[in-house]
Amino acid sequence: MTFxxxxxxxxxxxxxxxxxxAEALGVxxxxxxxxxDAPAAQVSSQVVVGDYHDYPxxxxxxxxxDVITFDHEHVPTEHLEALMAAGHAVHPGPAALVHxxxxxxxxxxMDELGLPNPAWAEVSSVADxxxxxxxxxxxxxxxxxxxxxxxxxxxxxxxxxxxxxxFAEAGTLLAEQKVDFTRELSVMVGRSPSGQTAVxxxxxxxxxxxxCKEAVAPAPGISAELATTIxxxxxxxxxxxxxxxxxxxxxxxxxxxxxxxxxxxxxHNTGHWTQxxxxxxxxxxxxxxxxxxxxxxxAPIAPACAMANVLGADRDDLYHxxxxxxxxxxxxxxxxxxxxxxxxxxxxxxxxxxxxAADAVARARHAADFIAGVDTxxxxxxxxxx
Amino acid sequence: MTFxxxxxxxxxxxxxxxxxxAEALGVxxxxxxxxxDAPAAQVSSQVVVGDYHDYPxxxxxxxxxDVITFDHEHVPTEHLEALMAAGHAVHPGPAALVHxxxxxxxxxxMDELGLPNPAWAEVSSVADxxxxxxxxxxxxxxxxxxxxxxxxxxxxxxxxxxxxxxFAEAGTLLAEQKVDFTRELSVMVGRSPSGQTAVxxxxxxxxxxxxCKEAVAPAPGISAELATTIxxxxxxxxxxxxxxxxxxxxxxxxxxxxxxxxxxxxxHNTGHWTQxxxxxxxxxxxxxxxxxxxxxxxAPIAPACAMANVLGADRDDLYHxxxxxxxxxxxxxxxxxxxxxxxxxxxxxxxxxxxxAADAVARARHAADFIAGVDTxxxxxxxxxx
Numbered sequence: 001m002t003f004x005x006x007x008x009x010x011x012x013x014x015x016x017x018x019x020x021x022a023e024a025l026g027v028x029x030x031x032x033x034x035x036x037d038a039p040a041a042q043v044s045s046q047v048v049v050g051d052y053h054d055y056p057x058x059x060x061x062x063x064x065x066d067v068i069t070f071d072h073e074h075v076p077t078e079h080l081e082a083l084m085a086a087g088h089a090v091h092p093g094p095a096a097l098v099h100x101x102x103x104x105x106x107x108x109x110m111d112e113l114g115l116p117n118p119a120w121a122e123v124s125s126v127a128d129x130x131x132x133x134x135x136x137x138x139x140x141x142x143x144x145x146x147x148x149x150x151x152x153x154x155x156x157x158x159x160x161x162x163x164x165x166x167f168a169e170a171g172t173l174l175a176e177q178k179v180d181f182t183r184e185l186s187v188m189v190g191r192s193p194s195g196q197t198a199v200x201x202x203x204x205x206x207x208x209x210x211x212c213k214e215a216v217a218p219a220p221g222i223s224a225e226l227a228t229t230i231x232x233x234x235x236x237x238x239x240x241x242x243x244x245x246x247x248x249x250x251x252x253x254x255x256x257x258x259x260x261x262x263x264x265x266x267x268h269n270t271g272h273w274t275q276x277x278x279x280x281x282x283x284x285x286x287x288x289x290x291x292x293x294x295x296x297x298x299a300p301i302a303p304a305c306a307m308a309n310v311l312g313a314d315r316d317d318l319y320h321x322x323x324x325x326x327x328x329x330x331x332x333x334x335x336x337x338x339x340x341x342x343x344x345x346x347x348x349x350x351x352x353x354x355x356x357a358a359d360a361v362a363r364a365r366h367a368a369d370f371i372a373g374v375d376t377x378x379x380x381x382x383x384x385x386x
Numbered sequence: 387m388t389f390x391x392x393x394x395x396x397x398x399x400x401x402x403x404x405x406x407x408a409e410a411l412g413v414x415x416x417x418x419x420x421x422x423d424a425p426a427a428q429v430s431s432q433v434v435v436g437d438y439h440d441y442p443x444x445x446x447x448x449x450x451x452d453v454i455t456f457d458h459e460h461v462p463t464e465h466l467e468a469l470m471a472a473g474h475a476v477h478p479g480p481a482a483l484v485h486x487x488x489x490x491x492x493x494x495x496m497d498e499l500g501l502p503n504p505a506w507a508e509v510s511s512v513a514d515x516x517x518x519x520x521x522x523x524x525x526x527x528x529x530x531x532x533x534x535x536x537x538x539x540x541x542x543x544x545x546x547x548x549x550x551x552x553f554a555e556a557g558t559l560l561a562e563q564k565v566d567f568t569r570e571l572s573v574m575v576g577r578s579p580s581g582q583t584a585v586x587x588x589x590x591x592x593x594x595x596x597x598c599k600e601a602v603a604p605a606p607g608i609s610a611e612l613a614t615t616i617x618x619x620x621x622x623x624x625x626x627x628x629x630x631x632x633x634x635x636x637x638x639x640x641x642x643x644x645x646x647x648x649x650x651x652x653x654h655n656t657g658h659w660t661q662x663x664x665x666x667x668x669x670x671x672x673x674x675x676x677x678x679x680x681x682x683x684x685a686p687i688a689p690a691c692a693m694a695n696v697l698g699a700d701r702d703d704l705y706h707x708x709x710x711x712x713x714x715x716x717x718x719x720x721x722x723x724x725x726x727x728x729x730x731x732x733x734x735x736x737x738x739x740x741x742x743a744a745d746a747v748a749r750a751r752h753a754a755d756f757i758a759g760v761d762t763x764x765x766x767x768x769x770x771x772x
Contacts, residue, residue, distance in 0.1 A: 002705045003722075020406030023429045026705070026722025026734065043409045045428055198716075279717050279739075294712035301687050301739075317388045319412070326680035330584075331665050336389075336412025348412065353665075353687075 003027050004291060007061055009052050010071025011038030013337040013346070014267045014283075017275070019043040021284035027291065032061045039337045040071065055079050062088040069245060069290045070266050073100045074147070091193065091244035091290035092265045099241050100265040103174045104145045113240055115233055116259050119177040125167055130160040132175045141176040142166065154210060179259050181252035183384060185219055186270035187230050190246045190285035190295050191238045198285065198295040199234060200278060202227050204357075204384060205250070205270050211344065214365060215270045216306040217277060219253075220357040220384045226257060237263070246271065246286045269309070269346070274298075276333040276351040277305025302353035306360035308368035310336070312345040315373030325350075325367045332367045347372070358385040389413050390677060393447055395438050396457025397424030399723040399732070400653045400669075403661070405429040407670035413677065418447045425723045426457065441465050448474040455631060455676045456652050459486045460533070477579065477630035477676035478651045485627050486651040489560045490531045499626055501619055502645050505563040511553055516546035518561045527562040528552065540596060565645050567638035569770060571605055572656035573616050576632045576671040576681050577624040584671065584681040585617050586664060590743075590770060591636070591656050597730065600751060601656045602692040603663060605639075606743040606770045612643060623649070632657065632672045655695070655732070660684070662719040662737040663691025688739035692746035694754035696722070698731040701759030711736075711753045718753045733758070744771040 003026050008015040011033030019040065022029035030046040031038075041047045048064075050057040052075050059082075062068050067089040080094035099106045110117045121132040123142075133140055142163055144153040156178065157163050166173060184205045191197045201218035218227070234249045241247075248268035250261040271282035280288075280296030288295055310318070318336065325332060329352070336348035350367040354360035369376040389412050394401040397419030405426065408415035416432040417424075427433045432450075436443040438461050445468075448454050453475040466480035485492045496503045507518040509528075519526055528549055530539040542564065543549055552559060570591045577583045587604035604613070620635045627633075634654035636647040657668035666674075666682030674681055696704070704722065711718060715738070722734035736753040740746035755762040 002703045003724075004705070016409060019409055019429070023402060023405055024719070024721045025708075026720075026724050029429070042431055043405070043415070043429075045431055045433065047431065279719075288712065293708050295716065296712065297716040299717070319388045319390070322411075322679050326674065326682070330681065330683040331685070333410070333665075334412075335410045338389075338412050 004066040005030055005046075005064070006287060006290065007032065007065030007068050008040065008071055009058070009061070009068060009075055011035065011040040011047070012071045013039045013339070015040035015071035016043055016337060017267065017272075017335070018283045018287060021281065021287045024284070025287060027287065028065070030061070030065050032057070037338075039339060042338045052079075055082060058083060059086065062086075067091060067290050069286065070097075073097060073265060077101065092247075093242065093244065096241045096243045097265050100247075100263045102145050103143055103262070104172070106263055107174065107176075109241065110237075110260050113236060115237065116257060118179050118259050121175045122172060123175045124172045126160045126164050129157070129163055129167075129173075129175055133157075133160055136177045139178050141178050143174045143176065144170050145172065145174050152210075179252045179254065181254050181259070183219075183253050184261070185222075185230070185251040185253050185258060186215065186248055186268070187234045187251070188246055188248050188268060188271040188274075188282055189234045189238045189243070190282075190289045190298070191243045192289045192295060193244050193292045195239070196295050197235055197238055198280075198298045199231050200271065200274060200282070200298040201300055202230050203270055203273065209344075211311065211346070212269045212309060213311070214306060214308045214361055215273055216304060216357045216361050216385075217273050217300060218304070220304075222253075226253070230258060245289045246282050269307075269349075272335070272349050273305045273307040273351055275335065277302060277353050303355050304357040304360045305351060305353045306357065306364040307349050307351050308361070308364035309346055310348040310350065310368045310371045311374075312341045312343050312347050313372045313374045314343065316341050318347065318371050318373075321371045321373065325370050329363055329367055332363060334367070334371070361385055390452040391416055391432075391450070392673060392676065393418065393451030393454050394426065394457055395444070395447070395454060395461055397421065397426040397433070398457045399425045399725070401426035401457035402429055402723060403653065403658075403721070404669045404673060407667065407673045410670070411673060413673065414451070416447070416451050418443070423724075425725060428724045438465075441468060444469060445472065448472075453477060453676050455672070456483075459483060459651060463487065478633075479628065479630065482627045482629045483651050486633075486649045488531050489529055489648070490558070492649055493560065493562075495627065496623075496646050499622060501623065502643060504565050504645050507561045508558060509561045510558045512546045512550050515543070515549055515559075515561055519543070519546055522563045526564050529560045529562065530556050531558065531560050538596075565638045565640065567640050567645070569605075569639050570647070571608075571616070571637040571639050571644060572601065572634055572654070573620045573637070574632055574634050574654060574657040574660075574668055575620045575624045575629070576668075576675045576684070577629045578675045578681060579630050579678045581625070582681050583621055583624055584666075584684045585620060586657065586660060586668070586684040587686055588613050588616050589656055589659065595730075597697065597732070598655045598695060599697070600692060600694045600747055601659055602690060602743045602747050602771075603659050603686060604690070606690075608639075612639070616644060631675045632668050655735075656693075658721070658735050659691045659693040659737055661721065663688060663739050689741050690743040690746045691737060691739045692743065692750040693735050693737050694747070694750035695732055696734040696736065696754045696757045697760075698727045698729050698733050699758045699760045700729065702727050704733065704757050704759075707757045707759065711756050714756075715749050715753060718749060720753070720757070722757075747771055
């Protein structure tokens with residue numbers, strides 16, 4: 001058998017959605033899962049249940065596959081370095097991954113590369129924060145450098161004293177200027193170890209309470225100039241960091257252009273639309289990239305493609321809703337993650353391709369909300385779809 | 387957990403390609419596989435290895451799932467009837483499935499429904515065949531009513547005596563007029579237990595030595611009148627037979643219209659293009675249908691989409707060919723089945739969407755042949771692409 005085996009650390013929905021790409025490519029798909037019933041463990045024939053904090057567990061898993069990649073960014077850097085030292089292929093490698101793991105490292109690198117950062121500072125005390133705030137102005141944003149996701153690990157601070165408990169608990173934090181933005185954008189790039197790259201169109205994303213609700217590609221009304229700048233910039237970042245696999249760069253669109261918000265070095269929620277809206281999905285591209293295969297065509301297949309997340313509400317029976325959603329919109333593409341329902345939890349998403357972004361978003365939003373069992377409540381920031 | 391579990395009997399590539407649809411829908415995907423390393427067993431977390439000829443094995447498998455469906459048409463009718471009598475949901479049911487299992491039953495039903503059959507006869511002896519041949523003319527086609535596939539169980543007969551050995555061995559056979567056709571066509575329909583139906587565009591298929599080499603959708607240059615007739619006819623067949631799931635109707639295009647060749651009641655090689663060329667793939671549609679969910683949109687997403695089979699040659703290392711194929715054509719979609727190489731064996735296929743059928747077929751053919759390790763040798767019957 002000449003087909004390689006991919007090993008994914010983490011059994012979440014991102015790993016789960018790599019499985020169809022592995023099936024099509026004919027490559028092995030192994031998962032190191034935190035639980036036997038995790039989303040990806042449900043769809044792989046090769047599952048090891050174990051703790052990614054434990055190096056012997058990682059090493060044993062790595063020895064059964066040809067390349068290691070990730071569902072998440074939480075594996076300790078020293079473990080990844082040890083795996084590489086032991087001769088295992090790890091993509092993305094720890095030197096790249098740290099820019100998605102540590103927001104202070106990321107901010108410093110963006111400055112070095114000349115990418116548009118907000119004003120920012122590394123702060124370790126209320127006094128540090130007071131100094132930064134007096135210079136930049138309150139309110140400002142305070143973040144834990146590591147471990148944040150979906151709005152966790154982020155606070156809006158109106159006075160430095162509010163953060164006293166966090167300094168006591170977390171030590172060093174990242175303080176950032178609160179950016180005055182018109183909307184949020186994201187761009188995804190695939191990059192192989194050989195250095196080939198492919199970039200999907202820039203998307204507009206809509207967040208509520210720090211959680212991604214929707215994304216639509218391409219970003220409605222974005223100027224050709226801004227899209228070109230962002231595409232060039234994400235290629236610069238991917239090359240400079242030595243990214244292997246796919247990377248998302250989340251951004252704020254501003255009156256002057258854009259500001260970098262965060263990096264993620266794996267398939268990303270803002271790229272789920274590619275499953276049904278692009279010649280090559282982000283999941284297939286990630287596998288092609290980590291295998292160092294030539295990358296797939298990132299072209300969109302429709303004028304607009306929207307993704308809306310199914311966020312848990314108080315209804316457990318999601319399946320019954322399919323009867324309405326699929327009858328109402330036979331072109332809606334439903335993707336569920338096999339997770340139990342908890343309020344606000346990402347349980348799945350719906351993709352819709354259409355001639356217009358407004359139509360695609362409205363249809364995806366309706367389907368996703370109907371599955372979750374909530375009233376559709378368009379996000380107030382969606383001015384670009386008016 | 388309110389999501390149902392689907393149980394597929396048979397671990398071949400058709401079952402394998404249902405797995406991504408099950409992953410997206412969030413439904414359970416169980417496989418009763420003939421071998422632990424069969425194509426579908428490689429991509430399911432719920433595999434039972436067992437013999438589908440053994441009723442207790444079938445019954446035990448059925449008791450772990452909510453609906454039974456198939457990778458192939460070889461499960462004995464009496465076993466399926468027993469499963470239904472025991473309260474298990476079986477889709478398609480044996481009363482429909484027999485029309486794909488038994489070509490004599492199929493021919494009689496087509497006559498009853500007024501669909502265009504070739505001249506045909508049930509023959510049990512050389513004398514029977516001689517009588518039919520003297521009426522219709524030699525050469526004619528002789529088929530085993532059950533168990534044929536990919537050219538197996540089919541013979542061209544130039545004189546009745548040639549078939550003496552087959553009568554001794556197989557008993558009753560199906561004799562058919564050798565149809566003078568311009569090309570082969572196929573049409574696929576999905577039908578749910580509730581009676582909802584959805585039909586994909588009619589495709590042109592190219593066979594060599596009885597094996598499907600290529601398919602392209604829609605059939606180039608097909609008249610609107612013929613496409614409409616075929617669509618109406620396949621809906622008539624699906625309804626009259628009570629088909630549940632997807633069905634392929636393979637046809638010969640003739641100067642006067644078309645002639646029915648065969649039926650298959652499962653996802654079919656001539657529908658693989660739908661994975662990358664239609665809003666709803668045949669695999670997703672099959673699962674939606676057997677779950678009695680509303681059907682998905684069968685609309686094509688491009689002006690043309692071609693599928694070319696990767697047929698085994700004498701090279702074992704198929705993976706290495708990806709380097710050329712993916713670099714040469716980043717939009718080619720490769721689907722491999724995890725099978726070992728044997729000459730002529732269907733190992734995978736490549737789909738390509740394009741603005742033109744000729745371009746799509748040429749690119750899919752090149753990629754598939756390069757993976758197999760053979761020189762591209764266009765089929766001489768491909769006049770409609772000239």
